[in-house]
Amino acid sequence: MTNLDTAQGTMSVSDEVAIQIIGMHKWYGDFHVLKDIDMTVYRGERIVICGPSGSGKSTLIRCINRLEEHQQGQIIVDDIELTSDLKGIDAIRREVGMVFQHFNLFPHLTILENLTLAPIWVRKVPKDEAEETAMHYLERVKIPEQADKYPGQLSGGQQQRVAIARSLCMNPRIMLFDEPTSALDPEMISEVLDVMVGLAETGMTMLCVTHEMGFARKVANRVIFMDEGQIVEQNEPEEFFNNPKSERTQLFLSQILSH
Amino acid sequence: MTDLSYVRKESHPDLPPPKSEVGVIAWLRQNLFSNWVNTLLTAAALYLLYKAVPPLFNWMFWEADWSGKTYQDCTSDGACWAMVRVRFDQFMYGFYPVDERWRINLGFLLLLGTGIPLLIEGVPFKKYLAIFVFLIYPFIAFMLFYGGMGLTVVETNEWGGLMLTLVLATVTIIVSLPLGVVFALGRRSNMPVVRIICVAFIELWRGVPLITVLFMGSVMLPLFLPPGTHFDKILRTLIVMAFFAAAYMAEVVRGGLQAIPKGQFEAAQAMGLSYWKMMGLIILPQALKIVIPGIVNTFIGLFKDTTLVLVIGLLDFLSIIQSATTHKNWLGTATEGYVFAACIYWIFCFGMSRYSITLERRLDTTHRD
Ligand SMILES: Nc1ncnc2c1ncn2[C@@H]1O[C@H](COP(=O)(O)OP(=O)(O)OP(=O)(O)O)[C@@H](O)[C@H]1O
Ligand SMILES: [Mg+2]
Numbered sequence: 001m002t003n004l005d006t007a008q009g010t011m012s013v014s015d016e017v018a019i020q021i022i023g024m025h026k027w028y029g030d031f032h033v034l035k036d037i038d039m040t041v042y043r044g045e046r047i048v049i050c051g052p053s054g055s056g057k058s059t060l061i062r063c064i065n066r067l068e069e070h071q072q073g074q075i076i077v078d079d080i081e082l083t084s085d086l087k088g089i090d091a092i093r094r095e096v097g098m099v100f101q102h103f104n105l106f107p108h109l110t111i112l113e114n115l116t117l118a119p120i121w122v123r124k125v126p127k128d129e130a131e132e133t134a135m136h137y138l139e140r141v142k143i144p145e146q147a148d149k150y151p152g153q154l155s156g157g158q159q160q161r162v163a164i165a166r167s168l169c170m171n172p173r174i175m176l177f178d179e180p181t182s183a184l185d186p187e188m189i190s191e192v193l194d195v196m197v198g199l200a201e202t203g204m205t206m207l208c209v210t211h212e213m214g215f216a217r218k219v220a221n222r223v224i225f226m227d228e229g230q231i232v233e234q235n236e237p238e239e240f241f242n243n244p245k246s247e248r249t250q251l252f253l254s255q256i257l258s259h
Numbered sequence: 260m261t262d263l264s265y266v267r268k269e270s271h272p273d274l275p276p277p278k279s280e281v282g283v284i285a286w287l288r289q290n291l292f293s294n295w296v297n298t299l300l301t302a303a304a305l306y307l308l309y310k311a312v313p314p315l316f317n318w319m320f321w322e323a324d325w326s327g328k329t330y331q332d333c334t335s336d337g338a339c340w341a342m343v344r345v346r347f348d349q350f351m352y353g354f355y356p357v358d359e360r361w362r363i364n365l366g367f368l369l370l371l372g373t374g375i376p377l378l379i380e381g382v383p384f385k386k387y388l389a390i391f392v393f394l395i396y397p398f399i400a401f402m403l404f405y406g407g408m409g410l411t412v413v414e415t416n417e418w419g420g421l422m423l424t425l426v427l428a429t430v431t432i433i434v435s436l437p438l439g440v441v442f443a444l445g446r447r448s449n450m451p452v453v454r455i456i457c458v459a460f461i462e463l464w465r466g467v468p469l470i471t472v473l474f475m476g477s478v479m480l481p482l483f484l485p486p487g488t489h490f491d492k493i494l495r496t497l498i499v500m501a502f503f504a505a506a507y508m509a510e511v512v513r514g515g516l517q518a519i520p521k522g523q524f525e526a527a528q529a530m531g532l533s534y535w536k537m538m539g540l541i542i543l544p545q546a547l548k549i550v551i552p553g554i555v556n557t558f559i560g561l562f563k564d565t566t567l568v569l570v571i572g573l574l575d576f577l578s579i580i581q582s583a584t585t586h587k588n589w590l591g592t593a594t595e596g597y598v599f600a601a602c603i604y605w606i607f608c609f610g611m612s613r614y615s616i617t618l619e620r621r622l623d624t625t626h627r628d
Contacts, residue, residue, distance in 0.1 A: 067525050093531035104526035108545050108624055117540060118530035150624040170530060 013221060016043040017076075018174055018205045019064060024073030026059060033059050034070070035229045043173075046206045048216040048237075051226035052252060057209040060226070061176045064207070065096045078173065094122060097167030101179040103159045105151035111138070111162050112147040115169045123170065130169070137165035141195050157188025161195050168199075175199065177208040211256055217241065225249045319598075329588040342592040343599050346583045350599075353419015353574055359411065363422050366403040370396065370429075378614065380621055393433070415493040419574035421603065426493075427500065427565040427575065428607075432558050434501040439508025440547075444538060446513055457509070464506035469567055472499050477571040496568055504561050511553040515546030548622045555615035559608045576600065 019041040026034040033056045041047060049057050062068040063075060066082055066089045075082040077092045106114050115134035119125040125133070138144040141161035143154075151159055160180055167175060180196070181189045193215050200206060200219045210216070216223050216237050223240040225233045225248075233246045244250045278285070291301045322337030326344065333339035343350070352360050373392050376382040404426065406412035418426070445457030464472070476499035477492060484490060519542055527537040547554070569578040577600050583589060584596040 065529055067528060090531055090533070093529060096529075098526075098529040100522055100526065102520075102522055104520075104522035106523065106526070106541055106545075108548065108622070118532065121536050121540065122531045152625040167530075 012203070013045050014043045017041070018043045018045070018078065019207075020074070020076040021064075022074040022076075024063070024070050024075060026056075026063060026068065026070045026072075033229050034063070037073070037231060039224075039231065041174075041205065041207065043205050044203050045222060046200045046204075046220045047208065047222045047224060048220040049207065049209045049224045049226060050211055050213075050216070050252070050256075051232075055226045056229040057226055058178050061098075061178055061207055061209060064174075064176060065093055065098055067098075094170060095172055096174045096176060097170060097172035098176045099160070099163050099167055099178070099180045101183050103151070103156075103163045103183075105159055105163055105166070107151050110148050110150055111143075111154070114151065114162065115166050118166075118170050133169055134165070137168045138162070140168075140198070141165045142191075155188060156184045157191045160184065160188075160192045164192075164195055164199070174205045174207070177206065177210065179209050179211075181210065181212055213241065213256065225252065227252070330591050333592075338595050338598070339589075339592050340595060342583065342589045342595055346580075346589075349420060349583065350576065350579055351421050353423055353579060354417045355413060355419070355422065356411075356417065359413055362403045362410065366400050367422075367425070369399065415491055418493065420579045421576045423493075423568075423573065424565050424576040427497065427568065428562045430497050431500045431504050431561055431565075434497075435504035435508045435557075435561070436554070438501065438505035440512050440543065442505060442509035443512035443516060446509065447516060460502075461506045461509050464503050465510070469500070469503055469564055470570055472503055473567060473571050475499075492571070493573070496571065496573065500561070500565070504557065507557050507560075508554065511550050511557055512546065514553065515548075515550035516542065518549050519546055548619075551615050551619050551622075555611055559611055562607060562611070563604060576603065 017040055019039070021037050021039040024034060024037040025032070037060060049060065051057050059068055063070050063082075064077060069084075070082075078095050080088045080092055082088060082092060105111075106117070109117065112131060112134055115137065116127065116130040119130040119133065120127060135144055135147065138147055141164055143158055143161060146154060146158060146162070151162065154162065164180075177196070181192050184192065189212070193212060196206070196208070196215070197219055206219075208215075208220075220237050222234055223237050224231055225240070225244075225246070227248050233240070233244065233249045235245075240249075241253065244253055292298045318337050320337075322335050324333040324335050324337065324339050324341050327333055327339070327341035328345070330339060330342070333341055348357075348360075352363060355363060370392070373388055373396065377385060377388050377392060382388070402408050402410065404413070404418070405415070442457045442461055445453050446461065448454050448457070473496065476495045480495060481490065523541055523545070524537065527541045532540065565575055566577040568575050569581075574582065580596040580600050581593075584593045
């Protein structure tokens with residue numbers, strides 16, 4: 001693993017607000033998934049969100065780039081409020097990258113084409129420039145030699161690194177991760193986490209749903225615990241893990257640390 | 260207690276496979292004579308082939324008559340191919356004026372010359388070829404086949420034979436695919452009005468036999484048009500058949516769209532792709548690839564369904580052959596006529612089928628090294 005002691009030291013948090021969520025509620029039909037979410041994310045923060053299955057972690061981060069629609073309250077990303085206005089949604093999606101549990105690479109395109117598609121078609125970057133950027137990020141995730149292969153020929157860990165590189169090619173200001181390592185075989189988890197640690201060191205604002213507590217301790221400046229659609233507790237990682245305040249957090253931590 | 264620990268000292272070498280696994284003998288044994296049921300089936304199949312193939316070849320080739328002016332000139336036991344020879348030009352061009360037939364040849368050669376390279380992998384300038392074939396060629400073909408720009412007009416009631424069949428099939432095939440895609444997308448739209456219109460269109464056309472819509476197009480439609488408007492019969496047939504095929508195509512494409520995982524849509528949206536870019540760049544290329552067999556199946560069905568235009572009095576390839584075999588000079592050559600028609604239809608359909616398999620292989624990105 002990357003040297004984590006140094007990781008946190010070099011990362012600074014500004015007082016500029018990147019994401020602000022105020023009194024946000026969401027329902028699926030009559031099921032109240034997210035309840036009164038208030039949250040401010042400052043630029044440069046690395047936030048880890050954890051909680052039991054079904055607690056609404058994915059739903060929360062998917063609301064931030066409008067893959068899910070909230071029904072009440074406000075979400076403001078980069079000073080743009082998310083409403084049904086399509087222009088605002090497009091603007092936010094250009095600034096917010098997302099990495100999924102199941103990678104979601106485009107299987108009919110080569111790795112290089114996966115990386116250049118959005119820059120070319122959304123940002124209107126010329127093709128050769130987009131390819132240059134793509135190769136740069138592939139080198140950063142340490143698989144430039146796979147550029148001409150198809151996603152189906154890569155291992156899970158490699159695919160997830162490509163997915164991260166693909167998001168970075170859009171030059172986002174905020175990155176969302178939804179359990180990026182939970183579909184991977186154990187020996188591939190660390191190669192993906194390494195890339196994420198490296199990304200954190202560049203000062204990227206990151207929101208990461210994960211149960212990798214080692215990663216949270218090393219990289220996060222804040223850990224948020226969710227249960228039943230609410231934010232139950234949040235704290236700095238050391239305090240959060242060593243001294244959880246709420247009973248639900250204690251129970252959750254004892255469950256995930258016991259195996 | 261025994262000692263359970265074990266450590267391999269050296270690795271086992273790779274050995275060639277046993278003799279029974281390779282070679283012709285092994286193949287025969289495995290595939291034709293693996294057990295007594297299989298052996299029996301092999302023997303039965305060989306016997307049937309022995310009984311059926313030689314007589315067929317005798318009839319079709321060795322004992323066939325190749326020339327003559329009427330059926331009476333065919334004196335042997337075999338097929339009377341003289342009929343096909345005498346009527347061949349009519350089978351190809353219908354009643355298209357003899358002096359103008361070069362226009363049809365030129366039209367189809369042009370399509371072959373530009374269309375076939377479009378289907379082959381690695382041909383350069385495909386973009387320009389595609390623009391030509393889909394945007395410019397239709398006008399050239401219309402001008403060549405129908406007339407105008409200095410060429411004498413050949414009314415569509417003189418069109419017929421294989422030429423008519425190919426015009427009907429090509430136009431409906433080329434129009435029905437994009438139209439089907441549009442209706443498939445519409446059927447999955449979030450906008451209720453669009454969705455309802457598309458569902459209604461698809462279910463309406465799919466629920467009615469082709470013969471019925473052909474009749475309606477040719478007999479009933481003119482009744483609703485203001486008197487005096489001339490609306491070409493073949494054009495009406497083309498529209499009706501393209502809509503009919505589009506309804507089927509829409510359902511085939513919808514199957515493909517449903518097979519695309521939600522994550523593909525989400526990844527595309529999360530990158531900021533608009534709806535049309537997401538569909539055009541990510542979803543449709545994958546969905547259409549999945550349903551190539553279904554698309555080609557629809558194309559083949561469509562190609563053969565062009566024979567139904569006989570009910571509205573168009574002389575397509577099959578009906579012009581039928582009419583030749585009922586001519587007094589050639590009474591008794593029905594079998595030859597149908598065999599000839601079957602061979603030609605089969606060649607086209609088999610060609611489409613083979614091409615679809617090649618295409619599937621070429622587009623397969625899952626197991627390629
Ligand atoms: N599209 C949907 N329609 C209806 N209910 C949904 C939908 N998506 C999620 N849910 C429900 O919303 C709740 C929260 O789901 P969510 O995926 O956000 O949980 P999660 O915290 O990410 O869980 P996990 O750790 O299993 O990924 C769950 O109870 C889930 O069943
Ligand atoms: Mg989840």
